[in-house]
Amino acid sequence: MNKPHDVGGSDNLEPIDQRDHAISDWELHIDAIRQVLGNNGIINTDELRRTIESIRPDDYRNLLYYERWSIAIRTLLLEKAILSQPEIDLAIAQIEGMLDA
Amino acid sequence: MLNASIFRVGDRVRVVQCIWGFGHVRTPKYIQNHVGEIRRVHGLYHNPESVAHGRSGLPAKMLYSVSFQQSSIWKDYSGPEIDLLYMDVFEHWLEFA
Amino acid sequence: MNKTDHEQHSPHEEVHSQKEPGYYSKLTSAMEIILLEKGIISPEQLQAAIAALDKRDYRDGAKIVAKAWTDQLFKKALLHNAINTVRQLGYTPDDDLVQLVVVENTQFVHNLIVCTLCSCYPRWLLGRPPDWYKSLNYRSRAVKNPRGILKEFGLTLPNYVEIRVVDSTADIRYMVLPKRPKDTQNWSEKDLSKLVTRNSLIGIAEPLQSTN
Numbered sequence A: 001m002n003k004p005h006d007v008g009g010s011d012n013l014e015p016i017d018q019r020d021h022a023i024s025d026w027e028l029h030i031d032a033i034r035q036v037l038g039n040n041g042i043i044n045t046d047e048l049r050r051t052i053e054s055i056r057p058d059d060y061r062n063l064l065y066y067e068r069w070s071i072a073i074r075t076l077l078l079e080k081a082i083l084s085q086p087e088i089d090l091a092i093a094q095i096e097g098m099l100d101a
Numbered sequence B: 001m002l003n004a005s006i007f008r009v010g011d012r013v014r015v016v017q018c019i020w021g022f023g024h025v026r027t028p029k030y031i032q033n034h035v036g037e038i039r040r041v042h043g044l045y046h047n048p049e050s051v052a053h054g055r056s057g058l059p060a061k062m063l064y065s066v067s068f069q070q071s072s073i074w075k076d077y078s079g080p081e082i083d084l085l086y087m088d089v090f091e092h093w094l095e096f097a
Numbered sequence C: 001m002n003k004t005d006h007e008q009h010s011p012h013e014e015v016h017s018q019k020e021p022g023y024y025s026k027l028t029s030a031m032e033i034i035l036l037e038k039g040i041i042s043p044e045q046l047q048a049a050i051a052a053l054d055k056r057d058y059r060d061g062a063k064i065v066a067k068a069w070t071d072q073l074f075k076k077a078l079l080h081n082a083i084n085t086v087r088q089l090g091y092t093p094d095d096d097l098v099q100l101v102v103v104e105n106t107q108f109v110h111n112l113i114v115c116t117l118c119s120c121y122p123r124w125l126l127g128r129p130p131d132w133y134k135s136l137n138y139r140s141r142a143v144k145n146p147r148g149i150l151k152e153f154g155l156t157l158p159n160y161v162e163i164r165v166v167d168s169t170a171d172i173r174y175m176v177l178p179k180r181p182k183d184t185q186n187w188s189e190k191d192l193s194k195l196v197t198r199n200s201l202i203g204i205a206e207p208l209q210s211t212n
Helices: A025-039 A045-053 A057-062 A065-079 A085-100 C022-037 C043-055 C059-070 C072-080 C082-087 C136-141 C146-152 C189-193 C198-202
Strands: B012-015 B035-045 B061-069 B084-090 B094-096 C099-104 C109-114 C162-167 C172-177
Touching: A025 A065, A025 C022, A025 C043, A045 A065, A057 A065, A065 C022, A085 C022, B012 B061, B035 B084, C022 C043, C059 C072, C059 C172, C059 C189, C059 C198, C072 C082, C072 C099, C072 C172, C082 C099, C099 C109, C109 C146, C109 C172, C136 C146, C146 C162, C172 C198
Parallel strands: B084 C162, C099 C172, C109 C162
Antiparallel strands: B012 B035, B012 B094, B035 B061, B061 B084
């Protein structure tokens, strides 16, 4: 049963990394996008949790926190047909084009 | 509003086991089937299980703060008997124990 | 409970943990560009959200604690109905449906907050949660071995102190009201608030002492 998020009580022997990492620009942006989409009634917190929870278990465990959010927000926006995958692919290609230039 | 709640502060309750396994729920596996005590009646909240699918979450469900003895949840709990775990649980996940 | 199937993964579904790290930055930019172009979010809204997120840290929570330490009526109101009490001070959650409960640490009870299922945290009062709070490690172990985790963070509590782990599973957000440090009787709220650390508001540490 795929519940990668339901971790309470799981075994985990590593000591906790107590350091804070400074938030990068894109992480701040994805957090802000989530906030605005919520305020505008496009997505809600429970929907976002649902899509985060549906991430493949290996990905869920290996990805960083905001990486999971970015995938989950994409999944949700695709589900609601607010964005399409071709649009996203094109935008990413354009961004990569600009970065390479 | 308090009259609408099935459970009262002090009631012994059991968290039911989830048999479906699908969909978005907010009751962790580790607490299912365990017995605790109602500590607070929080009031009515939209049901996250249906809000997660874009629905309204109505009719709202009663939400409770429930306490559990740690030594009864975990077989190898290393702390003293007085240690507790508190969790917010919806009414439809609880039954009288 | 719905039987909607979200757990099937097609063999063609991309495996994200194999993507190069810069991918998520590009994905975020791509979504942002499209959302702005389509008018689903506005540049002003985005800028305002970024500014608010950047600005917020735990200091609002610290001020509330300092007030509770010096004003018994306020403290009573805070413990009874935190959301309305802090609303009166001008602190409103970003999401209307979210509530607040403040739990008090005493000589005999110590609260520790966690969200095992995700990372629920009173962000409108404390800003973003620390990385360790969001880690799978903390989420797995805090409920099962709170004393071990507190020890890792440098706090050992005697066995006569009841440790209460609060797992934030619903729309209630929790904040700890730490014990007031000794020898601070005549301190101002402003000076008291400086003793309140972010970690003490989660319950993973005590506040700073007056001698610090």
